[in-house]
Amino acid sequence: xxxxxxxxxxxxxxxxxxxxxxxxxxxxxxxxxxxxxxxxxxxxxxxxxxxxxxxxxxxxxxxxxxxxxxxxxxxxxxxxxxxxxxxxxxxxxxxxxxxxxxxxxxxxxxxxxxxxxxxxxxxxxxxxxxxxxxxxxxxxxxxxxxxxxxxxxxxxxxxxxxxxxxxxxxxxxxxxxxxxxxxxxxxxxxxxxxxxxxxxxxxxxxxxxxxxxxxxxxxxxxxxxxxxxxxxxxxxxxxxxxxxxxxxxxxxxxxxxxxxxxxxxxxxxxxxxxxxxxxxxxxxxxxxxxxxxxxxxxxxxxxxxxxxxxxxxxxxx
Amino acid sequence: xxxxxxxxxxxxxxxxxxxxxxxxxxxxxxxxxxxxxxxxxxxxxxxxxxxxxxxxxxxxxxxxxxxxxxxxxxxxxxxxxxxxxxxxxxxxxxxxxxxxxxxxxxxxxxxxxxxxxxxxxxxxxxxxxxxxxxxxxxxxxxxxxxxxxxxxxxxxxxxxxxxxxxxxxxxxxxxxxxxxxxxxxxxxxxxxxxxxxxxxxxxxxxxxxxxxxxxxxxxx
Numbered sequence: 001x002x003x004x005x006x007x008x009x010x011x012x013x014x015x016x017x018x019x020x021x022x023x024x025x026x027x028x029x030x031x032x033x034x035x036x037x038x039x040x041x042x043x044x045x046x047x048x049x050x051x052x053x054x055x056x057x058x059x060x061x062x063x064x065x066x067x068x069x070x071x072x073x074x075x076x077x078x079x080x081x082x083x084x085x086x087x088x089x090x091x092x093x094x095x096x097x098x099x100x101x102x103x104x105x106x107x108x109x110x111x112x113x114x115x116x117x118x119x120x121x122x123x124x125x126x127x128x129x130x131x132x133x134x135x136x137x138x139x140x141x142x143x144x145x146x147x148x149x150x151x152x153x154x155x156x157x158x159x160x161x162x163x164x165x166x167x168x169x170x171x172x173x174x175x176x177x178x179x180x181x182x183x184x185x186x187x188x189x190x191x192x193x194x195x196x197x198x199x200x201x202x203x204x205x206x207x208x209x210x211x212x213x214x215x216x217x218x219x220x221x222x223x224x225x226x227x228x229x230x231x232x233x234x235x236x237x238x239x240x241x242x243x244x245x246x247x248x249x250x251x252x253x254x255x256x257x258x259x260x261x262x263x264x265x266x267x268x269x270x271x272x273x274x275x276x277x278x279x280x281x282x283x284x285x286x287x288x289x290x291x292x293x294x295x296x297x298x299x300x301x302x303x304x305x306x307x308x309x310x311x312x313x314x315x316x317x
Numbered sequence: 318x319x320x321x322x323x324x325x326x327x328x329x330x331x332x333x334x335x336x337x338x339x340x341x342x343x344x345x346x347x348x349x350x351x352x353x354x355x356x357x358x359x360x361x362x363x364x365x366x367x368x369x370x371x372x373x374x375x376x377x378x379x380x381x382x383x384x385x386x387x388x389x390x391x392x393x394x395x396x397x398x399x400x401x402x403x404x405x406x407x408x409x410x411x412x413x414x415x416x417x418x419x420x421x422x423x424x425x426x427x428x429x430x431x432x433x434x435x436x437x438x439x440x441x442x443x444x445x446x447x448x449x450x451x452x453x454x455x456x457x458x459x460x461x462x463x464x465x466x467x468x469x470x471x472x473x474x475x476x477x478x479x480x481x482x483x484x485x486x487x488x489x490x491x492x493x494x495x496x497x498x499x500x501x502x503x504x505x506x507x508x509x510x511x512x513x514x515x516x517x518x519x520x521x522x523x524x525x526x527x528x529x530x531x532x533x534x535x536x537x
Binding site: 175176178181182185295296299303304306307310311313314315 | 322328329332333335343415420423427430433447449450
């Protein structure tokens with residue numbers, strides 16, 4: 001009983017934690033970018049202030065909006081929350097985890113994407129449709145690459161369950177996996193593309209013609225927009241923690257081990273700070289690509305992931 | 318250094334070499350191409366050093382030093398000088414587009430891995446499993462020579478192919494005898510000088526380094 005209870009408590013704690021700290025990660029990335037660009041920046045708490053402001057506004061919805069348009073922000077938010085709840089962030093034995101392995105996780109992201117694309121086309125403005133099409137172009141190339149990255153990790157741990165993968169990588173003797181190096185590079189490229197970061201998309205752009213993700217949510221306002229923004233930051237956090245789980249799973253607590261929790265929290269904090277700074281650095285040193293270069297970028301990610309698998313078969317590591 | 322750790326390190330470095338070979342294949346700019354070539358030399362030097370340390374083969378230290386001097390310092394320096402003198406910092410033109418080249422590259426890698434599998438099972442060296450990667454690097458460099466139109470990228474492809482061969486020699490048999498290695502190193506250096514002079518001649522005759530122009534040089 002107690003093991004089960006502590007598992008559920010762990011799950012609850014983790015789920016609340018990811019929702020709470022997701023805007024903080026976004027704020028940290030933006031702050032780092034500001035520093036790197038010699039600006040003073042708005043502070044790491046700015047995303048929270050934006051969310052608060054948006055929640056206090058009155059929502060404006062187009063006359064011809066269907067119910068789909070209204071429910072999409074909630075679906076988006078729950079999908080991202082579920083995804084972030086399934087990833088082992090602090091502990092490996094989460095009661096939620098058996099519900100979705102990595103393939104289902106890709107499916108959850110796809111579900112959210114389908115809804116946001118449909119909602120973007122719902123109003124019938126040309127920018128929404130344009131954004132939805134571009135999003136789908138990027139997504140259909142990023143998804144197989146992401147699956148290949150997961151398969152490379154699964155080949156090593158003989159499981160598609162994220163906790164088992166983490167257990168196999170974190171709590172056994174340290175080994176260098178060349179195949180995982182390839183998968184890691186591919187994963188970073190996918191993370192940039194999927195989270196609408198620079199080289200593929202510019203999250204701070206005001207120019208509609210170059211938008212991908214922003215173009216889809218132009219019609220949203222107030223609480224709907226807040227939920228979507230929040231969901232985006234949770235998505236970034238989910239991808240980052242998936243990256244940690246696959247490539248640097250060290251420091252994560254074992255099942256039901258409350259004593260290891262402070263260490264796991266510190267490890268998570270350090271990793272998030274480092275990852276956020278790295279992401280900001282990557283975004284600062286690279287320029288946004290033309291949209292028609294995006295397939296080439298993601299094709300390269302796919303090829304790297306496939307190479308990782310091939311190398312695993314050749315070297316057995 | 319323990320055998321298992323050095324084995325893992327060599328595998329990782331081999332994977333890095335393959336990654337650089339792919340990066341070269343997808344690279345459009347001639348300057349980055351030269352830098353990548355220099356990096357390939359650095360990784361090759363480290364991997365040779367690791368093999369030397371874990372197997373106690375004295376002559377491999379000399380080949381590592383030779384690689385460092387020749388392939389990391391002298392050859393990239395000559396290439397940088399050449400493109401400055403020829404004033405050719407343009408984008409590299411390719412015959413077929415880059416995603417297709419990469420796909421062909423993946424096929425070559427699969428082919429090379431299959432080719433190396435039976436040889437790998439016969440070998441007894443700690444580096445045996447990297448032979449497939451070495452063959453893949455040779456084939457990828459060859460592909461680069463085939464798909465590039467301009468003279469300098471083709472020469473870099475040639476030099477990268479030599480890197481792959483060197484790596485194959487280290488991984489299959491702990492390297493060739495020092496005399497042979499010295500001979501090859503000298504050949505590469507002299508070849509580089511001769512090709513450098515060729516570049517100037519080609520440009521003087523055709524006003525361009527595009528090798529398609531050389532097709533005109535036949536008897537009608």
